[in-house]
Amino acid sequence: MKMTKTGKTSVDYISYKRKKTDGTLGNNGEWQQAERVVKDTLQDIGRKIEASDSLKQRVDFQLENRLKEEHKMKHMSMKKVIIGVAAACLVVGTIAVAGSGIVSITGHSSSVPDFTKFEDMEKAEAKAGYSIDAVEKFGNGFSFEDIHIAEEFLQDESGQTLGEEKSIKIDYSKGKDEVTLFARKILPGENAEALMDINFDKTLQVDGVTVGYSCDTYKAVPVDYELTEEDKKNMESGHFQLAYGTEQVEISKSYYVGWVKDGISYCIQGFDLSINADDMLGMAREIIENGNNK
């Protein structure tokens, strides 16, 4: 039986009230006694609550992510915010790794390129620790701009880092259009098929490799933005993404082609491009064929 601070047990007090005939709080004396029970009972409830160890892990994990995010946001334009989210299609997200349970991958790269000449491709590959397929110029006119090496961290549910990976990002441009080729080595135990489990608008086979194309709408919104009914409906379509962190609502179209080859996951992505699905699939074909002819 639990003792309250007043020295009265819960049952004592209930018994006392059972003696009443109408059950009402008719006078101040009764109400004061009732207030004491409210106070003691709330404190009794409180005393039984203890923070679990996992709560601290959650706080630290969330804090680490928010600090990274804040740091990135300070150096990002709106476009880079949504490009960062677009990169999530391939390099950031939650994945299942055999033997490790569910893990997440978070990544970041410097806004300053690591290399500015295509001839430095070998150096970039050496820095990443693996080789990829790439071209300096595409048949449709997109040409090489620079190379970034991004760090990705593999974390378990508690936020503990299980390992690190490096990915390669190559920027290309043609007039006002800009696209990025993202490439990263698939992790040991990672399900490569799941990477292509996307609701593509169009697919193409190139020398036994399946390439998928999709066009999605990205809506960049302020952090306190509240979803509209239309947003919720669009999100269900699978071709609509929200990116938080801009001052105003801005909408962009993302064009994406992705494929997996020789243990490397690739995608080419760009916003508000003046090219179509076949152009994008053609760019993927050039990279694959160029890699096969090496």
Add this chain to the structure above:
Amino acid sequence: MDEKELVRRLKSGDKDAFDALYEKYKNILLRMAYLVSGQMFDAEDIVQETFVKCYLHIGELKKEEGFRPWLFQILYRTAYRQAKKRKREIPEGDIAIRADATDGVTSLDRIIETENERLVNQTVQSLEFKHRAVVVLYYYNEMATKEIARVLGCTEGTVKSRLFAARKKLRGKLAAYGEGGRGHENDKNREDIRGLYFL
């Protein structure tokens, strides 16, 4: 090390100071968050967000001695937003799944054990958020109305007025239980409460 020194160190980015303040306040905040939200998984989310905001915004705290009410203020604002969000978007099924998934002493059965606890908790949870917040700070934290005003960012007069309204509602609801569980939809609950004559 005293709290003022820990806060001063936290302002300069000392993570160890943050960890020490976390240890000091983790249970206090979790208990307050639970009493005001009525759900352990919400309470954990509220506390998590409160500490994250504390770390990120500690530079905005002008006087180190005001840390405690400032921290409580973050908690209540976070809890308020959570309550609004909860009303909008969490389906009943998810609540059940999340409740089962929490760890530690988080099951409602292990927290709410006696009839007194069930009835008081039920009555407090039935109040509007602004009244519930005042009730928890006044009865659980045993804070004076002036201190509550600092935490809630309103005048002492507003606190007194909310406390008056909250007491009136508490009194009415508790008396209703005494009369036989008036206002309860569930027949079994009504029978239980009628039998108890809590107040």
